[in-house]
Amino acid sequence: MSVQTGSNNAPERYYNYAYLDEQTKRMIRRAILKALAIPGYQVPFGSREMPVPYGWGTGGIQLTAAIVGPDDVYKCIDQGADDTTNAVSIRQFFAKVADVETTEDTSEATIIQSRHRVPEKPLKAGQVMVLQVPQPEPLRFLEPRETETRAMHAYEEYGLQYVALYERVARVGRINAGAGHPVMVEERYLMSPSPIPAFDNPKLGFSEAIYLLGAGREKRIYAVPPYTRVRSLDFEDHPFAVQTWDENCALCGADDAYLDEVVLDDQGAKMYVCSDSHHCAERREAGHVGPMAGHQLAQAEKEPAQ
Amino acid sequence: MSAALELEKIQPAFADPVRESQIAFRKIMEAVARPGTRADFGSDLHPPAGLGAAAANVALALLDFETPVWLDPALRGTDAEAWVRFHCGCPLTVDPAAAAFAIVTDAKTAPRLDSFNLGDARYPDRSTTVILQVESLDDGEAVILSGPGVKDVIAVAPSGLPETFWGQMQDNNAKFQFGVDVLIVSGSALTAVPRSSNIQIQGG
Numbered sequence: 001m002s003v004q005t006g007s008n009n010a011p012e013r014y015y016n017y018a019y020l021d022e023q024t025k026r027m028i029r030r031a032i033l034k035a036l037a038i039p040g041y042q043v044p045f046g047s048r049e050m051p052v053p054y055g056w057g058t059g060g061i062q063l064t065a066a067i068v069g070p071d072d073v074y075k076c077i078d079q080g081a082d083d084t085t086n087a088v089s090i091r092q093f094f095a096k097v098a099d100v101e102t103t104e105d106t107s108e109a110t111i112i113q114s115r116h117r118v119p120e121k122p123l124k125a126g127q128v129m130v131l132q133v134p135q136p137e138p139l140r141f142l143e144p145r146e147t148e149t150r151a152m153h154a155y156e157e158y159g160l161q162y163v164a165l166y167e168r169v170a171r172v173g174r175i176n177a178g179a180g181h182p183v184m185v186e187e188r189y190l191m192s193p194s195p196i197p198a199f200d201n202p203k204l205g206f207s208e209a210i211y212l213l214g215a216g217r218e219k220r221i222y223a224v225p226p227y228t229r230v231r232s233l234d235f236e237d238h239p240f241a242v243q244t245w246d247e248n249c250a251l252c253g254a255d256d257a258y259l260d261e262v263v264l265d266d267q268g269a270k271m272y273v274c275s276d277s278h279h280c281a282e283r284r285e286a287g288h289v290g291p292m293a294g295h296q297l298a299q300a301e302k303e304p305a306q
Numbered sequence: 307m308s309a310a311l312e313l314e315k316i317q318p319a320f321a322d323p324v325r326e327s328q329i330a331f332r333k334i335m336e337a338v339a340r341p342g343t344r345a346d347f348g349s350d351l352h353p354p355a356g357l358g359a360a361a362a363n364v365a366l367a368l369l370d371f372e373t374p375v376w377l378d379p380a381l382r383g384t385d386a387e388a389w390v391r392f393h394c395g396c397p398l399t400v401d402p403a404a405a406a407f408a409i410v411t412d413a414k415t416a417p418r419l420d421s422f423n424l425g426d427a428r429y430p431d432r433s434t435t436v437i438l439q440v441e442s443l444d445d446g447e448a449v450i451l452s453g454p455g456v457k458d459v460i461a462v463a464p465s466g467l468p469e470t471f472w473g474q475m476q477d478n479n480a481k482f483q484f485g486v487d488v489l490i491v492s493g494s495a496l497t498a499v500p501r502s503s504n505i506q507i508q509g510g
Contacts, residue, residue, distance in 0.1 A: 017324045026370050029331045030406075033368075034431035036338045037487040037500035039454045043431045067335065069328045154427040154483075186454055186502070188483070210339045225339040225455035225502075 018065040018098040024048055028066035028221065032212060035223035040185025041153070042136050047219040057090055058216025060113045060132030067128060067212075068111060070099045075109035080117040080258065080275030104278045116179070118200040120257050120279040123209035125226065131194045133215040136222060138182040138192040158190050165233060175238045184231045185224060198232065199242045199258045205230035247272040250292035252283035262297065273297060311388050317354055319366050319393040326350075330367040337498040338487070342451045342460035344443065345496045354385035356411055360491035361439050362389075368435075369394035369407055376405035376422070376434070380412050402434070411439045413467050419474045422486050430483040433501075441466035443492045450506040451499065453479075459506075462497055464490050476505050 016022065024046070031045040050058040068074065074094050078087040082104040090113065091102045103109050106119040113130040123129055139149045142160050152158065161182060169175050181198040185191050193201055194213055204211060204224050211224040224230060234240035248255045250271040257279060259272040271292050274280035284298065320326035333345040345360075353362035369375060375396045381387050390396065390409070399405055402422045410416045416438075425433030440446075446465030449472050452458070478485045478501055485501030499505070 018328075022324060022327070023370055023372075025331075026327075026368060027372065029335070030368055030373070031431070032335060033338050033435070033487070034433075036335070036455070037502055038430050038483055039502060041430060041483065044429070067328075067332060069325065069332065150428040210335070223339075227457045228454040 015097070018068050018094075019051075020048065020062065020065045024062075025066045028062055031221045032063070032066065032223065035212070035221050036210070036225050038189070039224055039228050040183075040189030040191040040222060042220040042222045044219055045221050047216045050216065051093075052089075054217035055134065056086060057113070057115060057132040059214030059218075059221070060115070060130045060216075061090060061093070062216060063130045063212050063214040063221065064094060064111055064113050065098070067130075068094060068098045068100055072098075072100050072110045073108050074098075074100045074102050074111050074113070075104060075106065076102075076113045077117060077119070077276075077278075078115055079260070080119070080279070081277040083277060086115075105282075106276075106278055114196075116195055116197070117258065117275055118196055118203045120254075120274070120276045123203075123207055125208045127209040129207075129209050129211045131196070131211065131213045133192065133194040133213050133218070133220070135180075136192055136194075136213065136215040136218050136220040138180075138190050153189060156188065158184075161190060161233065165235070169235070169238050175234055175240065176243075178243075181240070182233050184233060186229050187231070190233075191222065191224075191230075193230075197243060197258060198240070201230070201232045201240075202242065245272060248290060249274045249280060249283075250290045251295060251298050252280045252288045252293075253290035254280070254283055254288070271295070271297075311392055313392070315385060316389055316392045317352060317385075319353075319362075319389075320351070323366070327367045330363040334364060334367060334489070334496065334498075337489070337496055338455075338500055340455045341453070341498050341500055341503045342456060342462045343497065347494045347496070349494055354389045356381050356384055356386040357389070357409075358439055358491055359494040360496040361409060361411075361437050363494075364437050364489060364491065364496070365390055365394055365407075365409065369396040371395050371397065373397075373406035374399040374404050376400070376402050376408040378409055378411040378416065380415075381409065405434045406432075408434050408436045409439070410436060413438060413440060413471065416468075418470075419478050419486050419488075424481065424484040424486065427483070430485075433484065434486045436486050436488045438488055438490050440464045440490060440492050443490065443495050443497055447472075448508060449475075450508065451503045452506070453504040454502045455500075456503070462490070462499065464492065464497070472505055472507050475499065476507070479504055 031043040035043045076087045076091040078084040106121045115132045179195040232240040258275045260275045337345040347363040422434035446463045448461045448463040487500040
């Protein structure tokens with residue numbers, strides 16, 4: 001039988017399309033459908049050995065491998081950047097094993113894989129956001145036994161989580177965890193949004209795109225369908241709030257983006273730049289200028305993705 | 307039910323299983339993520355009598371040796387059964403509660419939805435996915451869906467369903483996190499009503 005899925009590099013490819021074998025993909029696909037039907041619930045799946053270590057995005061890679069086709073356009077970011085080592089190598093991996101076109105442009109991507117960030121540009125229908133999750137269980141640091149956390153989710157026993165948040169308020173005076181702030185999905189399942197900053201939590205709710213979250217080492221898949229209620233946990237007197245900065249992006253001047261602090265020397269000089277590298281580059285191209293525009297950091301980001 | 311298959315009678319499935327099952331899955335995924343919307347699988351696939359193109363695409367994309375399948379009695383012993391067994395390699399079961407997937411082709415004689423596997427409190431993902439083949443997705447009594455995946459509300463109106471069907475679906479939704487997930491198919495078209503969808507019966 002001729003292999004129509006093959007491509008230019010088919011003779012050198014001694015493994016199946018998109019790396020995983022078909023039975024594994026079917027197993028992951030079934031888990032994805034159940035995850036979408038029960039928003040926020042962690043579906044166990046038979047996570048496979050991948051050609052990168054656990055912690056490098058094996059959950060997200062398996063999700064992408066199960067859904068990707070040659071017509072997709074794939075974007076991969078680490079923190080917000082397209083050009084970090086992990087992002088570049090995962091992007092090259094899928095270009096090689098799945099013949100997929102890659103991009104840095106959020107708006108042309110159909111699959112966006114990420115660990116720490118959701119792009120600044122609002123996602124739209126037809127896009128799938130794949131998040132790599134290190135610890136899918138929001139209750140794990142409060143209750144180490146999986147049998148117990150399963151039961152807590154089954155019977156919606158989330159008091160312990162609120163106690164933990166209260167303790168945080170009592171100790172440091174505010175509720176924010178910074179990254180991985182727990183959310184309630186459709187007022188039923190408590191969910192870890194993966195280590196995205198609390199800044200990105202509001203993007204999960206009522207999005208037009210599908211969110212798939214995968215934890216390779218912990219062997220869990222969960223999902224947030226489009227137009228789903230996602231509420232970041234808080235208290236009436238300590239409402240949930242996202243991070244804000246006194247500075248604007250030093251390169252593009254953005255005042256509404258998530259900023260990274262960059263240390264410039266050992267004299268205390270620093271700058272704040274957009275974490276989302278494509279968002280920042282696009283704004284600079286459109287003529288937006290920040291206080292340190294033209295800095296050499298802006299040049300570094302012009303290197304092509306591949 | 308475990309009789310040897312007559313292989314010469316079995317019609318082909320996907321010409322390119324890898325590519326076509328990926329395309330089929332993405333359509334199913336979008337449909338499940340957006341209840342009430344329509345997916346269409348085209349007419350490239352020619353499954354045996356009793357199975358429409360959409361049901362056949364779902365079967366080829368999702369069934370294998372890990373998924374016990376409950377087949378509608380109308381399909382048992384037919385070419386359709388042999389086709390599913392051969393191409394999917396799935397075990398068959400006559401116990402609805404043991405099924406990972408159910409293929410229902412006659413909704414009027416099918417067991418009640420709650421006789422399928424509704425999942426475990428700790429593992430609600432173990433419930434049955436019901437592939438429900440109906441005459442048409444358009445000409446029946448309209449019901450209104452809302453909930454996750456639906457922007458405001460969306461109407462679906464499949465025909466050929468028993469009168470009690472949408473009541474059963476409301477009960478199914480009320481039991482959330484338990485419940486079956488239903489893929490309603492007709493010909494090459496599919497629309498999904500997962501357990502998370504709230505159902506409003508008009509005039510009811």
